[in-house]
Amino acid sequence: MSNGDPIIEARAITKSFHDPVETQVLKGVDLRVMRGEFASVMGKSGCGKSTLLYILSTMDTDYEGELLLDGERITGAPHDHLSRLRNEKIGFVFQFHYLIPEFSVLRNVMLPGLKRGVLDEREVEERAMAHLATMGVAHQANKLANQVSGGEKQRVAIARALINEPLILMCDEPTGNLDSRNSDIVFGIFQALAGQGQSLLVVTHDEDFARKTDRIITMDDGRVTDQGHR
Amino acid sequence: MNRLLLSISATLLRARMRQSVVAAVGVAMSIGMYIALSGFMNGLNGLLDGLILNRTPHIRIYNEIQPAEQQPLELQRLIQRTAGDDLAHPFINRIKPKSDQLAVRNALGIIDALRKDPRVDGIAPKVNAQVFFNAGTIEVNGAVNGIDALEEDRLLHFSEYLIGCTVTDLAASANGVVLGKGLADKMLVGLGDAVQVSTIAGDRFTLKVIGFYQSGMADFDNVTCFVTLATAQNLLAKPRSWITDIQVRLKDLAMAPAMAKEYARRFDVEALDIQTANAQFETGSSVRSLISYVVSVVLLLVAGFGIYNILNMMIYEKLDSIAILKATGFSGGDVRVIFINLSMIIGAFGAAGGLLLGGLLAVGIDRIPFHFDALPTMTTYPVDHNLKYYLIGVAFALVTTFIAGLFPARKASRVDPVEIIRGK
Numbered sequence: 001m002s003n004g005d006p007i008i009e010a011r012a013i014t015k016s017f018h019d020p021v022e023t024q025v026l027k028g029v030d031l032r033v034m035r036g037e038f039a040s041v042m043g044k045s046g047c048g049k050s051t052l053l054y055i056l057s058t059m060d061t062d063y064e065g066e067l068l069l070d071g072e073r074i075t076g077a078p079h080d081h082l083s084r085l086r087n088e089k090i091g092f093v094f095q096f097h098y099l100i101p102e103f104s105v106l107r108n109v110m111l112p113g114l115k116r117g118v119l120d121e122r123e124v125e126e127r128a129m130a131h132l133a134t135m136g137v138a139h140q141a142n143k144l145a146n147q148v149s150g151g152e153k154q155r156v157a158i159a160r161a162l163i164n165e166p167l168i169l170m171c172d173e174p175t176g177n178l179d180s181r182n183s184d185i186v187f188g189i190f191q192a193l194a195g196q197g198q199s200l201l202v203v204t205h206d207e208d209f210a211r212k213t214d215r216i217i218t219m220d221d222g223r224v225t226d227q228g229h230r
Numbered sequence: 231m232n233r234l235l236l237s238i239s240a241t242l243l244r245a246r247m248r249q250s251v252v253a254a255v256g257v258a259m260s261i262g263m264y265i266a267l268s269g270f271m272n273g274l275n276g277l278l279d280g281l282i283l284n285r286t287p288h289i290r291i292y293n294e295i296q297p298a299e300q301q302p303l304e305l306q307r308l309i310q311r312t313a314g315d316d317l318a319h320p321f322i323n324r325i326k327p328k329s330d331q332l333a334v335r336n337a338l339g340i341i342d343a344l345r346k347d348p349r350v351d352g353i354a355p356k357v358n359a360q361v362f363f364n365a366g367t368i369e370v371n372g373a374v375n376g377i378d379a380l381e382e383d384r385l386l387h388f389s390e391y392l393i394g395c396t397v398t399d400l401a402a403s404a405n406g407v408v409l410g411k412g413l414a415d416k417m418l419v420g421l422g423d424a425v426q427v428s429t430i431a432g433d434r435f436t437l438k439v440i441g442f443y444q445s446g447m448a449d450f451d452n453v454t455c456f457v458t459l460a461t462a463q464n465l466l467a468k469p470r471s472w473i474t475d476i477q478v479r480l481k482d483l484a485m486a487p488a489m490a491k492e493y494a495r496r497f498d499v500e501a502l503d504i505q506t507a508n509a510q511f512e513t514g515s516s517v518r519s520l521i522s523y524v525v526s527v528v529l530l531l532v533a534g535f536g537i538y539n540i541l542n543m544m545i546y547e548k549l550d551s552i553a554i555l556k557a558t559g560f561s562g563g564d565v566r567v568i569f570i571n572l573s574m575i576i577g578a579f580g581a582a583g584g585l586l587l588g589g590l591l592a593v594g595i596d597r598i599p600f601h602f603d604a605l606p607t608m609t610t611y612p613v614d615h616n617l618k619y620y621l622i623g624v625a626f627a628l629v630t631t632f633i634a635g636l637f638p639a640r641k642a643s644r645v646d647p648v649e650i651i652r653g654k
Contacts, residue, residue, distance in 0.1 A: 050652065054648045054651075054652070057557070059556070059557060059647050059648050060648045079561065079562060080561045080562075080563065083556070083559050083560065083561035083562075083564075084559065084561075085559075086557065086558065086559045087558065087559020087560075088559070092557050092558065094557075094651055096651075098550060098553070098554040098557075098651070099554070100550075100551040100554060100555070101245075101551075102241050102242055102244070102245040102551075103241055107241075111234075111238075111555070111558065112558040112559055114234045115234060115558070115559050115560055115564075116559070117234075160558065164559075172651075
């Protein structure tokens, strides 16, 4: 599905942890995710795939190498700028749903949209409701975030990730904490999104899940062993 | 944008309603106590300062009886030293001061001149005289003050110490006397009784007791009595111009020392300013205000620590939420603003509660019965209801809560989302 235009590009990313002992977790990773691609990163636990995702997500800035988002070099950019990029261009889904429990489901979805400040509150709300409806959780919109089930929370989290129409949706083990029925629902959603041209990068160690994606990037011991181009 | 951060703060706060209320109550208590304490302390300060300030003229012009600075004997010796030993023998020794110098020379002229001085607020002339009261067979020492009762009241709050009559009663009475409470008790006289007075010159008069005077200073109340200026002059068999003290009230108290010097030079009299007469009283009031500030600061510090504690706990509990806010594009600065907002909301509610509490306490204290010997007209505790204390209280609350919120907020802004998300 790729059309040759990289959304995110990692060049020779190297990262070490210094505590408790010096260990290199990423050893020169090169990676490109193209527009409209539905890619997954597979690998054993501890191979550095999550670490790579955090670097790609701009949250982790402690690395060597170079990172380009949508053609812009963002390595070394100031934190406020990175915050804005995350807000506007990247959507996140984590293994644990990470909704803010004090807020309603709807409000959780709306927050990044309100933070962006392009649309007014009513428009953000409409859009959030539309996403919740797509995820099949519109009926829970006014419940507090911690009053809905785990599978529903994950769908709410996906709706939140989509609120600002990100260039890429990054997911860290999005189904890792869900039962198979909910996993299937979430995967179905991802597939539908990919069908609409949404770029996705999913870190997982669920082979069934990975096999259904367009491209499987395989990592082992801090290196990409297979770029997975078909 | 800011409204968004504020609404996030408000939501987080609502979820911790009980803790937040406790924190706000802490702030309210300290602000309330500060306001009540300051009002009360300053009310008392005003009262105690007033005791001195109100009774002391800003400048007192009088004529001190002093021996001649250069005794003739001294002059004689000087002449001897300069002109040689053979000249003249000393013939005059120890010239005593003359008694008629007790009064201020040209008092009426000075009063006229003072009335024209724009810096002067008012003038109260006074005649002081020593007398004896004849109580049965014994003679009681007394000091008569002949005063212009109305001016004395205007300038020196004379009526605050009067019991049983008004200043106009005294001003209108030709042979009435207001006795010091102690003096009256000593002589066993009541209102309407007559008292016998002998002057030093030996003249005897009968005066009618029309009221009592109570300053709270026993030494003073035991000997003092007040009559009109004219009565005092009659007692002493002196003319209308015979005035021993001219009490001056200035528009600006601070000018007293300089003006006292000026008058002393200009009129060739003694002039004593209030600062010289009561050097110690300012120290007392500044120490009392210092105490009230220290107590309030301590109270606010305790409240501040409460807020600090609650915010720290809240941040600990909210690490996940902070991480997710950061992951979805809120910057460290946004997170800091959210938590400072939290603290400031608590501070603002606390300050509002404190204003109410402080106001109620101040009104309450103002109603507690209080009888003060020195001020017989006062019936309740004095409270200074100055808006200033309310403003300082609010400013203090906001500053303290801001600082208390700043450190936890900075900590929150530095939370590394990766660490939180990864650490799960």
